[in-house]
Amino acid sequence: MSQFPMEATTTEAQAAIADEFSLFSDWSERYQYLIDLGKKLPPLDDAFKTDQYRLHGCQSNVWITDRFEDGLMHFEAASDSTIVSGLIFLALRVYSGRTPEAILSTTPDYVRGIGLERHLSPTRSNGHAALLQFIQDRAGAAR
Incomplete structure (x- = not known):
């Protein structure tokens, strides 16, 4: 059973992410919190840790x-990077367990709100953008 939403x-x-x-x-301290959040991600079944479920555009391995x-x-996802796992946790917290309409109408304001866009490396930013795009694309396909 998923912990999201x-x-x-x-x-x-x-709002909760911004408050935290x-x-x-x-x-x-924020990076450490991201790492701690990543450790709270539910484990992803190994059956999904294949190329078929790999998210391309990430430097780290991400399966979704x-x-x-x-x-x-x-959505269920995992990464071999602790910080990326934290980024996944934040995205799933906002988007998983929602209607496609809610997903498509929600801009990821938390990214700017907590300053992520200024503190992620370009490769992590690209990977995070790929994660958010995957979520949007799948929600669009489900409508």
Whole structure:
């Protein structure tokens, strides 16, 4: 059973993320929090850790799968990078367990809100963008 969604709406999820990250005074603490979040990702079944489920555009290995069930999109993902796992956790917190319409109408404001776009390496930024695009694409296909 997935732990997502944690909040009732995408708006509430993004607000909770902003509140949590505001508790940290510098980026070394925020990176540590990202690592801690990544450790909370539910394990991904090894059957999905194949090229078929690999997210391209990431420097790290990222595997992601989705299913559309009872009108909701559910995503499961994993990475071999601890920081990337934290980024996955944030994206799933906002988008997993939501309707395709909610996903498609939600801009990932948390990225800018917590300063991620200024503190990720270009390769991590590209990978994070690929993750968000995958979620949007799959939600669009499920509509």
